[in-house]
Amino acid sequence: MSTPSLFSVPQLRRLGVRLNIVLLGIILFFLVSSGYGIWTLQQQSEQFKTVTQTYYDRAMLAAELSRDAELIATQAMEQSVTQRLSNIDANILQTDITRTFIVTRSKLSAEAPEEVAALTEIDRLTQPYFDQLVFFYERIENQQRLQLRMGRLNRERQQWVAPYINFDVSADNGPFSAFVLNLSRSTLAMLDAQSPGLLTRRKAQLEEIRTALEGLSGLTQVQQQARQKLLENIAETLELKDQLDQSRLEALAAMRKTRLLAQRLSTVCYDFYLIVKQRANNAAQNHSQLIDWVTLQIALFSLAFLGLIGFTYWLIHHYIVRRLNRLSSVMQQHAVGNPEPIPQQGQDEITVIGKTFAMFVDANDRARDEIQSARKAAEAANERLRELNMSLHLQSNTDDLTQIPNRRSFFDWLNSSYPQWAQQGHGLSILMIDIDWFKSYNDHYGHQAGDQCLRQVAQLLRSVTQQYTGMLARYGGEEFIVAVPGISLAQAAELATTLLATIEQAHIAHGHTPKHHVTISIGVATLSQTSLAYPIEKLISKADQSLYEAKSKGRAQVVSQQVPPSLESSANLSV
Numbered sequence: 001m002s003t004p005s006l007f008s009v010p011q012l013r014r015l016g017v018r019l020n021i022v023l024l025g026i027i028l029f030f031l032v033s034s035g036y037g038i039w040t041l042q043q044q045s046e047q048f049k050t051v052t053q054t055y056y057d058r059a060m061l062a063a064e065l066s067r068d069a070e071l072i073a074t075q076a077m078e079q080s081v082t083q084r085l086s087n088i089d090a091n092i093l094q095t096d097i098t099r100t101f102i103v104t105r106s107k108l109s110a111e112a113p114e115e116v117a118a119l120t121e122i123d124r125l126t127q128p129y130f131d132q133l134v135f136f137y138e139r140i141e142n143q144q145r146l147q148l149r150m151g152r153l154n155r156e157r158q159q160w161v162a163p164y165i166n167f168d169v170s171a172d173n174g175p176f177s178a179f180v181l182n183l184s185r186s187t188l189a190m191l192d193a194q195s196p197g198l199l200t201r202r203k204a205q206l207e208e209i210r211t212a213l214e215g216l217s218g219l220t221q222v223q224q225q226a227r228q229k230l231l232e233n234i235a236e237t238l239e240l241k242d243q244l245d246q247s248r249l250e251a252l253a254a255m256r257k258t259r260l261l262a263q264r265l266s267t268v269c270y271d272f273y274l275i276v277k278q279r280a281n282n283a284a285q286n287h288s289q290l291i292d293w294v295t296l297q298i299a300l301f302s303l304a305f306l307g308l309i310g311f312t313y314w315l316i317h318h319y320i321v322r323r324l325n326r327l328s329s330v331m332q333q334h335a336v337g338n339p340e341p342i343p344q345q346g347q348d349e350i351t352v353i354g355k356t357f358a359m360f361v362d363a364n365d366r367a368r369d370e371i372q373s374a375r376k377a378a379e380a381a382n383e384r385l386r387e388l389n390m391s392l393h394l395q396s397n398t399d400d401l402t403q404i405p406n407r408r409s410f411f412d413w414l415n416s417s418y419p420q421w422a423q424q425g426h427g428l429s430i431l432m433i434d435i436d437w438f439k440s441y442n443d444h445y446g447h448q449a450g451d452q453c454l455r456q457v458a459q460l461l462r463s464v465t466q467q468y469t470g471m472l473a474r475y476g477g478e479e480f481i482v483a484v485p486g487i488s489l490a491q492a493a494e495l496a497t498t499l500l501a502t503i504e505q506a507h508i509a510h511g512h513t514p515k516h517h518v519t520i521s522i523g524v525a526t527l528s529q530t531s532l533a534y535p536i537e538k539l540i541s542k543a544d545q546s547l548y549e550a551k552s553k554g555r556a557q558v559v560s561q562q563v564p565p566s567l568e569s570s571a572n573l574s575v
Contacts, residue, residue, distance in 0.1 A: 010347055019320075022312050029308055033301040040294050101126075108272075112279070118272035125268060129261040136258045139251040146244045150191075153240065157184060157233050160226055176223050179213045180230065187234055191241065203238070210234060323350050327357070334361055399474040401451055402458035407481075410473035414483055414536055421485050422530040429492035430543040431482035432523040433461065433499065436555040437513045438478035444512055453508060453518060454478065460502050468495065481540070489526040489562045496522040496558040504556075515556065523547025524560035539563060 110116040161184040164177035186206040193199040397409035442450040465472040470484035508518035523546030550559040
């Protein structure tokens with residue numbers, strides 16, 4: 001079913017019909033000229049096949065042989081780095097690349113004395129290179145087996161040391177636990193040593209700790225068994241360390257020899273490719289003279305084709321583009337509020353566009369008022385949506401219970417501000433706060449009372465911290481966290497003492513604590529000068545360690561520590 005139209009255009013005056021006639025003429029000329037060119041090229045192609053089959057096929061085979069040699073060498077170097085080997089026969093001698101190299105070589109034949117010499121040299125180097133590959137992968141596989149054994153020993157040692165990590169050094173088993181941990185750390189340090197001098201020093205340090213552990217008396221039977229297993233593990237680790245170092249040296253020597261043979265084979269293959277390529281280029285150069293006249297004819301046809309296109313361009317510009325530009329200019333004037341008479345002369349599609357646009361202008365005036373009303377309604381809806389988005393953003397960054405920033409909001413603020421502090425050289429203090437005996441509070445007074453206690457403590461903390469340029473947030477459960485930039489350790493400790501006193505003075509009843517009211521413990525860690533090299537998580541961990549120490553000393557107190565600005569020095573301090 002056709003769509004009814006307001007205006008009709010005679011068939012021969014339609015722009016589409018006239019353009020189709022012009023385009024068909026261009027296409028017909030193009031087909032004739034292209035057909036003649038194709039026929040001529042086919043005649044030359046028959047002559048050129050002889051050249052390509054004789055020379056270029058052999059050149060491609062020679063290039064493929066050179067590429068295969070490069071791929072085999074690359075694969076060997078890649079696997080020497082990744083050391084992902086499981087079966088030498090499957091991954092080396094039976095790979096597609098190796099088989100392709102042999103198949104490609106079998107297809108090549110020599111047609112000149114220099115080609116005979118090159119193929120002879122390729123055959124001489126091929127088998128020694130593949131044999132060296134097998135030996136090289138065997139060295140790598142042996143090194144991998146030793147590394148797997150070393151990993152197993154490390155895991156076993158970690159399993160035996162794990163029960164003594166969190167023991168209190170002041171308890172009866174404290175000395176034994178300290179020796180076990182020091183022995184494990186010294187073993188890891190010895191394994192990480194690279195230079196011979198450092199390795200010797202760390203072995204001596206390990207031997208001293210091992211001798212001291214052997215001489216430790218008063219151990220239980222379980223500790224004696226653990227000591228025996230650990231000493232046996234250390235002895236086997238030392239022996240395996242020497243074997244692994246020797247294996248690495250052997251693998252490195254094998255890799256160097258493999259690389260040397262690969263370079264020689266690749267060079268000879270490439271030389272053979274250059275010989276064949278040169279002969280192919282000579283034949284192609286002689287044949288290129290035969291197709292120069294074809295190029296000349298194609299150029300003449302192209303010039304004629306360009307002339308036809310230019311004539312077509314003039315017709316289209318005179319009868320279509322010029323009128324469309326006039327109509328477009330009138331439309332633009334109407335769009336900016338300067339109406340001009342709309343051209344409606346003629347009997348083609350452009351005339352139909354002009355008449356249709358005139359009708360559209362009339363309809364547009366009527367619709368403008370409706371659009372204005374709809375725009376106002378849309379603006380009101382957008383304003384409401386912005387308000388809802390702001391409300392959702394506030395809810396997602398605020399703790400529902402305490403109405404202070406939550407953990408997510410805290411870390412977003414800290415991560416965005418930390419680079420600026422580091423650039424300006426400001427310090428940063430982290431206060432980790434924990435409500436003492438809060439589980440007992442929930443157990444005896446109920447979770448609703450516990451929630452009320454959390455809200456009251458949060459408001460008391462905020463009343464103190466809002467005087468500082470920083471942020472207080474609920475870290476999780478009964479824990480809170482405070483970050484304050486630009487203050488010293490003494491100032492941070494003073495802030496913590498003020499927070500401690502504020503909660504004490506509130507006298508929130510808690511009959512199941514030594515003081516019979518709610519108290520808090522605070523751990524403080526201060527970084528005198530922030531740096532991007534020192535991660536935020538490390539500083540928070542230091543504050544958490546101080547909090548743990550405050551808990552261990554009896555709660556309701558402040559423990560603070562100064563964190564060195566250097567990540568390396570901080571790591572040494574923690575050890």
